Amino acid sequence: MPQPFPEYTAEFSMVAKYQAPSCPWFDQVEDPCRYWLVNGEPFPQAATYVIRKGGAPQRAPFAISADGRAVVCLDRRTRRMTYQDAKGIRHLTGRMPDTQVVPTPTFAGQSRYVALTEDGTQITDTKTWTTVSVPGARRVHVLSASGSVVTTASQVLVLDSRGKTQMRLSSTKVRDDAPDDTYNLRPDGRRFVVIRGDDGRVETFDPRTGERVSRVTPRFPGDDFIDVGLGWSKQGIFQVRGYRSSRVYYLDLETGKFWRREK
Numbered sequence: 001m002p003q004p005f006p007e008y009t010a011e012f013s014m015v016a017k018y019q020a021p022s023c024p025w026f027d028q029v030e031d032p033c034r035y036w037l038v039n040g041e042p043f044p045q046a047a048t049y050v051i052r053k054g055g056a057p058q059r060a061p062f063a064i065s066a067d068g069r070a071v072v073c074l075d076r077r078t079r080r081m082t083y084q085d086a087k088g089i090r091h092l093t094g095r096m097p098d099t100q101v102v103p104t105p106t107f108a109g110q111s112r113y114v115a116l117t118e119d120g121t122q123i124t125d126t127k128t129w130t131t132v133s134v135p136g137a138r139r140v141h142v143l144s145a146s147g148s149v150v151t152t153a154s155q156v157l158v159l160d161s162r163g164k165t166q167m168r169l170s171s172t173k174v175r176d177d178a179p180d181d182t183y184n185l186r187p188d189g190r191r192f193v194v195i196r197g198d199d200g201r202v203e204t205f206d207p208r209t210g211e212r213v214s215r216v217t218p219r220f221p222g223d224d225f226i227d228v229g230l231g232w233s234k235q236g237i238f239q240v241r242g243y244r245s246s247r248v249y250y251l252d253l254e255t256g257k258f259w260r261r262e263k
Helices: none
Strands: 062-064 070-074 081-085 088-091 104-108 113-118 120-125 131-134 139-144 147-151 155-160 165-170 182-185 192-195 202-206 211-216 226-232 238-242 248-251 258-260
Touching (some): 062 104, 120 139, 139 182, 147 182, 182 226, 192 226
Antiparallel strands (some): 062 070, 081 088, 104 113, 147 155, 182 192, 192 202, 238 248, 248 258
16 A cells, blocks of 8 residues: 655755656555655645546646745645745635636746736735736736736737736737747836747837837848847846857847847
């Protein structure tokens, strides 16, 4: 018979490594396969699999912050999404019924923010523990103190820090194999940059008015082309990375002029 499932609550200060459970059924004999392992030790408070009526077991959500100091998971006993760090555990949701789809957690903004996404998104600031709900949001692209960028089934939304919609754009991703557009929001929230995945066009908007203030298509040397935006430098210059070369460039958003960034 399998060993009893651990009932204690595991603690940690930093997650150096973690391992997902490998067997979905609690009656399997191999004990370590039945729970998450954090730093080589059982983490029994985290649910391992979600088993919904009529479907195969699916691994329960488990997300770790970039610095390894926090974890978001589905609590096995209470079926709440929880946030845990060295200071303790906080509940991010109420108890979810077995029929409810469990949201996907994502850390963002230097791990200050936690987004729970399902049919809609809940954004929690882990410094103030305030929560903003964005109905219909399916994916979170940017999270910062000044605002966020999310996509719904048909639109891109730029929200302020309170979750109020500032501007909307129609989504250009109409095929599953189409390149993704990428998004950058300036730290002060006054500029929103969209890099179009199909042709590398860079469009800049003023979120306060929704007005497009510039549109450029930078031409890289040789067969290189734009990969992704890297945000603004300390000097306030927008930075992009080349796809083939992985080189970082400064880009003037108004003229399209770009130059190599010195190391």
